[in-house]
Amino acid sequence: MTGDGDGERSERKAPAVFLERQTYRRRRLMDAARLLPVLGALLFAVPLLWPGAEDAGTAAPVPTSRAIRYIFVVWALLILGNVWFGLLTRGWSGQGQGRNDDEAEPPQRERG
Amino acid sequence: MATLNLMVLVCLAYVALLFIVAFAADRLAATGRSTWLRSPLVYTLSLSIYCTAWTFYGAVGYAARSGLEYVTIYLGPTLVMVGWWWGLRKLVRVGRSQRVTSIADLISSRYGKSNLLAICVTVLAVVGITPYIALQLQSITLSFSIFFEEAPVGAYSDASVVFWVAAGLAVFAILFGTRNLDANERHHGVVTAIALEAVVKLIALLAVGIFVVWGLSGGVSETMARIDASPIGEWKVNGSRWATITFLAVAAFVCLPRMFQVMVVENDDERHLRTAAWAFPTYLLLISLFVVPIAVVGLEVMPEGSNPDMFVLTVPLSQGRETLAMLSFLGGFSSATSMVIVAAMALSTMVSNHLVMPIWLSSQSDRASVSGDVRHVILLARRVSIAVIMALGYFYFRLSGGGAALASIGLISFAGIAQILPALVGGLFWRGATRSGALAGLTVGFALWLYTLLLPGLGGGLMPDWVLSDGPFGIGWLRPQALFGIQGLDPIVHAVMWSMLLNTAAFCAASLLSFPSPLERLQGAQFVNVFDHSAGPRGWTGSVAQSEDLMIMSQRILGAREAQDLFQSEAALQGGRGHLPEPTPLFLERLERELSGSVGAAAAHAMIGQIVGGSSVSVEDLLAVADESAQLMEYSSQLEVKSGELARTAKQLREANEKLTQISLQKDAFLGQISHELRTPMTSIRAFSEILRDNDGLNTQDKVRYATIIHDEALRLTRLLDDLLDLSVLENGQVSLNMRDGILAEVLDRAVASALAGAEASLAVRRRRISETVQVRSDLDRLAQVFINLIANAQKYCDAPNPELTISVHDVGGQAVVDFIDNGSGIPAEVQSTVFEKFFRVNAEKAGGAGLGLAISREIMLRLGGDIVYLPGQSGGAFRVTLPLAGQMAAQ
Structure with a gap:
């Protein structure tokens, strides 16, 4: 972090090709926030792969207690992930900041 | 034992508590002390x-x-x-x-x-x-x-x-x-x-x-x-x-x-x-x-x-x-x-x-404007x-009898409500989503949900059993729970899959095929790019018609006094006590009319709508405003163009006027000069001819002398008139030039020879012949005339004990430059700019000519596509003649 100090200062004069480290981190954090529901959906879809009681398969069906543990642990982890994201973004609620930081990646926007 | 009475009591107490909480919260919110x-x-x-x-x-x-x-x-x-x-x-x-x-x-x-x-x-x-x-x-x-x-x-x-x-x-x-x-x-x-x-x-x-x-x-x-x-x-x-x-x-x-x-x-x-x-x-x-x-x-x-x-x-x-x-x-x-x-x-x-x-509202359309009780x-x-x-x-x-049929209603209800999802998500994230698309998607989804889930799920004879088992009119692939012949699916899965699939398909297809109205496109942009259009988190504000706001706005547009008068008269008309009238529809209409006189009807409507808040500003309003402003801008730009034209014309007129005045002055001066120049020889001619006529006792020698004077003066007059004629022809552009190629050295030779012929004072002419072998295309006789004039001038005016004229030729930027520099005292700085004027002479005593030589020279040079200027800062009098080289004329 400190090692980048000089480089950033000299880069700041030129048109910004690269974002500042902090802004960059924020963007990636928002990417993570966007990916979190996808991860959650995937994890919650894992039970689809479990052998069920009706399947005349070889594997023994998963006991309900284990299913409960799995689902509720994943659930709690997702909540913790959101708590963590909420804490990190607590300072962002200022006017305009949210707009510039989260939605300002130009290629994504449709203009005109 | 929980008796019935106790339970009813607890239940009522709980409801009463809810009432109190709700009431207290409303009161708190009303007083604004409701942070928690x-x-x-x-x-x-x-x-x-x-x-x-x-x-x-x-x-x-x-x-x-x-x-x-x-x-x-x-x-x-x-x-x-x-x-x-x-x-x-x-x-x-x-x-x-x-x-x-x-x-x-x-x-x-x-x-x-x-x-x-x-x-x-x-x-x-x-x-x-x-x-x-x-x-x-x-x-x-x-x-x-x-x-x-x-x-x-x-x-x-x-x-x-x-x-x-x-x-x-x-x-x-x-x-x-x-x-x-x-x-x-x-x-x-x-x-x-x-x-x-x-x-x-x-x-x-x-x-x-x-x-x-x-x-x-x-x-x-x-x-x-x-x-x-x-x-x-x-x-x-x-x-x-x-x-x-x-x-x-x-x-x-x-x-x-x-x-x-x-x-x-x-x-x-x-x-x-x-x-x-x-x-x-x-x-x-x-x-x-x-x-x-x-x-x-x-x-x-x-x-x-x-x-x-x-x-x-x-x-x-x-x-x-x-x-x-x-x-x-x-x-x-x-x-x-x-x-x-x-x-x-x-x-x-x-x-x-x-x-x-x-x-x-549509049933009240005739009285909508007067009803204040909406x-x-x-x-x-x-x-x-x-x-x-x-x-x-x-x-x-x-x-429904409250039976088991109700138990499954939760998911059925969810599936129905989910039909809104494509229109909602599409509306938030896709600008191309249109009203037709949303309508098509909703209709298809709703119909499929009714057909495949709600009606079969409710039971109670809402859908006959034979429809379920055989399909309507016996068409098997339309069976509500096995659409398109796909059987064995769970009814919920079946219904959700088909309804959402076809809902989304209809939504996308109709959106792609239809064209949205301006308002739709505007709203679409506002929704999809909401983070660009809206400010950050902020509270809601109420929008109530405010006479004061109207007043402030009107003052800005109409002017303070006018607006106050208007509002006061309206307040008096309404019978109110204050200075501000109630914002009645009548008053708003009047105000809008007043404002539209200043800012245009659409803008006035939009402004009042904005403040009163009753009617939102529609895209049509905005378009009308834009139209009006476009017209105004068009008009003002036209005005600008016209005023620019006028200014240009006036400037041209002023210039023409100045020129005319100048020409008139020049003409007067010229006439004065001419008459002066003519009168001098005429006077001596008249005087000597009178002497010859009146004095019989003149000896032959005197007679010859006087006749010679008269002859000389007549010659001078003729020369003057020739010069004037020459100048006039040159100035009017009526001269016909005899353009041909020639070597500059030959022209100079001719000029030096004829200028020095018969001269009593000797003028040494220095030339560098090597540099003079320049091919020029010009009227060589006219050019020689210019050179003769310059050499004669040097001979006449050079006041050095051993007068010397240096003629040097250069090639500068595709033009031949001929400098005539003598070793005299030159021309004083203050008259250098007028040296080419007609009848100019440096000093009257030495004047031999009429003072037209340089003027004629300049006219000739201009006709020949060159120029002649006085070169200041040389050792003596110096003139520079520039003339095009051969082959350059064609290019010009």
């Missing part, structure tokens, strides 16, 4: 109306029947909340910036404020939610009946209980849900009461769960062992149902009118989402944590055949825990009532805004709507 009412905690708790009696009682029953599948109902909303940054945040921002009042309003607003769409969504919502409300009534009735079974009393009847419950809920919803008209104002009272109920139901369910796990089973591991040993001890969830119901829960969580109401409309601060994003999933997790243990223990301890939907209530009762049962009852009661109240409120807003008011009408419409919705729920419950 706007806390993220209250917001999160209000979201818990997602958990209805279907959750509170039904989840356990669901688990007892199908194992863990119940949890999908809560995983869906968890995923939505986890992805809040991506989705809900946008929805809330749009809802706030567009001031939407319901999901129907949002959809209609996105697609060009189309009321037809709003009606579609409203009808869909009413059809989908009414059975759901009936389900809540059923759960309350069931829970009552549990207690009545414990203490049988003869006068009990389901019908009367349900009636009174429905009536009571309607009263509550009317009292606190339709207090203030502006739906943007929060219903603080209702929201606070809901938050309280959320706490009650969570505590109740947790209490029952803790009692079951630690009280009856003896700990977590023992409970887990019991679960594995129970009939639902093995994983037997149907994968397609698992995925479908999770998706349905996602869709319903976003699209349910009551969820939209608490999540978007009642949202005080966008930042509350940040807290709710983790707090609400936690709430859901806690709610569903003990569902399986309660179900398993219920299956064990309760007798065969008892309703698993009531395990939450019956398990504590069977163990003799009346207080716990009472708490549990209150929890269930809370779940049902909060859902019903908010759903009724949300639906009534939609019904009154999109169904009743348009009809009423607020009353709207409030009345809302109240009646609530009553009607509750009545619908009640009758639905009565007609």
